[in-house]
Amino acid sequence: MRVIIEKNYDDMSLWAASYIRDKINNAKKGGPFVLGLPTGSSPIGTYRCLIEMYRRGTLSFKNVVTFNMDEYVGLSESHKESYHTFMRENFFDHVDILKENIHMLDGECRDPELECRDYEEKIKSYGGIDLFLGGIGADGHIAFNEPYSSLSSRTRVKDLTMDTKIMNSRFFDGDISKVPSRALTVGVGTIMDSREVMILANGHSKARALRHAIEDSISQKWPASALQEHKRAIFVVDESAAGELSLDTVRYFL
Ligand code: GLP
Numbered sequence: 001m002r003v004i005i006e007k008n009y010d011d012m013s014l015w016a017a018s019y020i021r022d023k024i025n026n027a028k029k030g031g032p033f034v035l036g037l038p039t040g041s042s043p044i045g046t047y048r049c050l051i052e053m054y055r056r057g058t059l060s061f062k063n064v065v066t067f068n069m070d071e072y073v074g075l076s077e078s079h080k081e082s083y084h085t086f087m088r089e090n091f092f093d094h095v096d097i098l099k100e101n102i103h104m105l106d107g108e109c110r111d112p113e114l115e116c117r118d119y120e121e122k123i124k125s126y127g128g129i130d131l132f133l134g135g136i137g138a139d140g141h142i143a144f145n146e147p148y149s150s151l152s153s154r155t156r157v158k159d160l161t162m163d164t165k166i167m168n169s170r171f172f173d174g175d176i177s178k179v180p181s182r183a184l185t186v187g188v189g190t191i192m193d194s195r196e197v198m199i200l201a202n203g204h205s206k207a208r209a210l211r212h213a214i215e216d217s218i219s220q221k222w223p224a225s226a227l228q229e230h231k232r233a234i235f236v237v238d239e240s241a242a243g244e245l246s247l248d249t250v251r252y253f254l
Pocket of ligand 1: 040041042043135138141144
């Protein structure tokens with residue numbers, strides 16, 4: 001595991017975007033580069049940097065295939081808080097990615113089990129995910145794999161915890177009753193199968209989750225801790241998020 005500790009959110013975002021740019025630019029010619037993507041406030045800065053790189057001509061997404069992590073059950077693609085809308089507004093509409101290369105779970109699908117199975121198959125058909133970018137919840141969740149999710153879980157429907165609903169109610173007029181109760185999400189196992197995983201964490205509210213993910217035992221209570229078993233996991237964090245790591249951990253990774 002690597003832990004990159006940057007001064008602030010902007011530096012964290014630039015580090016992550018530069019890493020992704022280099023991976024895409026150095027990808028083997030021929031096959032596409034398969035990128036897993038998250039929503040949330042953590043990756044917005046990284047998306048901004050990637051868009052800027054595209055505008056400057058140092059990066060193209062023509063050879064990139066994407067798979068998003070998750071989507072709320074019951075929200076239409078055009079709902080203002082759907083992850084489809086988030087991705088269009090914050091990323092896809094601003095770069096040269098081909099529409100047919102974008103994959104997202106359909107929150108309005110008739111048969112969620114089939115949708116999830118097909119998603120796993122689709123990922124396989126591209127030879128797996130090269131790099132999965134993600135955020136982390138204050139309770140250590142990754143994608144919508146809430147605490148106590150199986151660490152070998154695959155894409156499926158998950159009930160959201162009250163903590164997550166409260167956190168995400170900020171996007172739904174502060175009204176918990178408007179936050180969907182379920183989501184379609186890739187599993188911890190799906191993320192673990194990626195060749196590389198990069199998790200972004202910024203701000204004091206993520207410090208506790210980061211400590212459990214990096215320093216404590218692997219536990220389903222803190223799903224991000226599963227990444228300790230991954231061969232190529234990188235946490236890219238700011239100083240506030242690193243605030244609960246012990247001094248020897250910080251020294252080691254610096
Ligand atoms: C949501 C998403 C996660 C995200 C998490 C943290 O629950 N499903 O993918 O990592 O929130 O979001 P934020 O980056 O806004 O703190």
